[in-house]
Amino acid sequence: MIKAFWIILKRDLLLALRRRSEVFTVLFFFMVVISLFPLGVGSEDKTLKLIAPGVVWVAALLASTLALDRLFANDYLDGTLEQFVLIPHSLPVIVLAKMLAHWLLTGLPLVLIAPLVGLFYHLPSASIWVMVLVLLLGTPVLSMIGAIAAALTLGLRGGGVLISLLVLPLYIPVLVYGAGAVSVSMHEGVSTQPYILLLSAFILLSVIFSPWATAAALKISLE
Amino acid sequence: MTLEVKKLQCIRGDRELFRELSFSLQEKQLMMLEGRNGSGKTTLLRALCGLYVADQGEILWRGKPIRQQDEAYRRELLYLGHLNAIKADLSVLENLRINSLLAGARVSDDDLMAALDTIGLYAFEDFPTSQLSQGQKRRVALARLLVSKASLWILDEPFVALDVAAVEHLQAIIAKHVEQGGMVILTTHQEVPLTSGKIKRLSLNDHAV
Numbered sequence: 001m002i003k004a005f006w007i008i009l010k011r012d013l014l015l016a017l018r019r020r021s022e023v024f025t026v027l028f029f030f031m032v033v034i035s036l037f038p039l040g041v042g043s044e045d046k047t048l049k050l051i052a053p054g055v056v057w058v059a060a061l062l063a064s065t066l067a068l069d070r071l072f073a074n075d076y077l078d079g080t081l082e083q084f085v086l087i088p089h090s091l092p093v094i095v096l097a098k099m100l101a102h103w104l105l106t107g108l109p110l111v112l113i114a115p116l117v118g119l120f121y122h123l124p125s126a127s128i129w130v131m132v133l134v135l136l137l138g139t140p141v142l143s144m145i146g147a148i149a150a151a152l153t154l155g156l157r158g159g160g161v162l163i164s165l166l167v168l169p170l171y172i173p174v175l176v177y178g179a180g181a182v183s184v185s186m187h188e189g190v191s192t193q194p195y196i197l198l199l200s201a202f203i204l205l206s207v208i209f210s211p212w213a214t215a216a217a218l219k220i221s222l223e
Numbered sequence: 224m225t226l227e228v229k230k231l232q233c234i235r236g237d238r239e240l241f242r243e244l245s246f247s248l249q250e251k252q253l254m255m256l257e258g259r260n261g262s263g264k265t266t267l268l269r270a271l272c273g274l275y276v277a278d279q280g281e282i283l284w285r286g287k288p289i290r291q292q293d294e295a296y297r298r299e300l301l302y303l304g305h306l307n308a309i310k311a312d313l314s315v316l317e318n319l320r321i322n323s324l325l326a327g328a329r330v331s332d333d334d335l336m337a338a339l340d341t342i343g344l345y346a347f348e349d350f351p352t353s354q355l356s357q358g359q360k361r362r363v364a365l366a367r368l369l370v371s372k373a374s375l376w377i378l379d380e381p382f383v384a385l386d387v388a389a390v391e392h393l394q395a396i397i398a399k400h401v402e403q404g405g406m407v408i409l410t411t412h413q414e415v416p417l418t419s420g421k422i423k424r425l426s427l428n429d430h431a432v
Contacts, residue, residue, distance in 0.1 A: 018312040078309065079308040080308045222274055
């Protein structure tokens with residue numbers, strides 16, 4: 001079972017390596033959205049600090065929905081997904097491997113570039129590290145919730161837009177606590193701990209429930 | 224080792240494809256599934272794999288419903304559908320390696336190369352599959368048959384896109400599997416000559432509603 005997990009993970013990373021543009025689209029989209037805001041609202045130090053948490057998180061949400069329709073669509077079209085259901089391994093484990101690969105390719109780059117974004121928005125260094133931490137905790141949740149929607153809309157026409165509509169409302173808790181933690185970190189004497197603990201709870205819940213929900217949705221889509 | 228189907232009924236949308244379909248298949252038997260286009264051959268094969276839940280009836284493997292067996296049944300099953308299940312961005316060898324490892328076969332690269340050799344893809348192993356012809360892609364998918372340990376093969380139109388030589392070759396592979404005690408169910412318009420073992424025929428036209 002663990003072997004199947006590694007095979008799928010390695011396979012997805014290898015496929016992404018062969019088609020690098022798809023990874024960079026997400027990262028560039030994120031960077032472009034982030035850099036548009038100062039142009040629109042002005043580059044005043046106070047304003048930027050105020051909007052930074054929200055802007056970063058909204059951009060991260062949008063960027064993560066961008067790649068969701070590709071999570072299962074390619075495997076669905078060439079028949080690989082059908083075989084995943086038929087191989088003697090548990091489907092949720094395979095799904096979890098695909099989610100992890102998806103996060104490594106679309107979520108992790110955003111986390112790694114976050115310090116740069118923080119500097120861009122004049123955030124104090126303590127807030128930058130909080131932002132990196134909450135993105136690290138929050139983006140996997142986005143991939144995992146998104147996978148459920150991607151599996152449900154598989155094979156539908158206009159599935160890409162539908163995924164965004166389905167998934168963005170579900171991202172709200174992550175947005176609220178993720179952006180909240182960064183805002184709070186800029187004030188003296190307020191602890192970010194509750195926010196971080198709640199995000200950790202989200203990630204645990206997602207790891208436990210989303211592979212099963214996604215696997216069930218995939219089976220329905222394949223019928 | 225028996226596959227038993229009892230009073231199966233499948234409905235697609237509001238169209239009933241077949242009802243009261245019963246048959247059984249033992250080792251050393253090959254079943255040719257016949258029927259006109261749209262008669263539900265693929266649906267039946269997918270139901271046998273567990274990809275599609277039949278509306279009524281039971282499918283038993285070794286006397287137990289396949290729904291309750293899950294991984295135990297899937298370990299003995301190899302399904303090849305219309306789609307080749309190969310990734311265009313991976314090489315021929317990578318595709319075969321990943322597919323057979325996931326299917327639970329413990330194979331070395333030498334075994335895989337030998338399988339590719341036999342299926343007529345010698346010297347193509349490092350080619351990206353996107354550069355292969357339709358028939359060659361089909362061969363990559365079929366190479367899995369050679370390294371598989373599964374006893375029940377379910378093949379949906381396996382001869383499509385293959386040239387005459389490859390068709391003969393595949394017929395021999397299927398015949399060998401049946402003679403060695405395997406079971407094969409396939410839909411095709413080609414005959415598969417067997418020297419031993421038994422050919423069963425099932426026509427879905429007889430069960431149409």
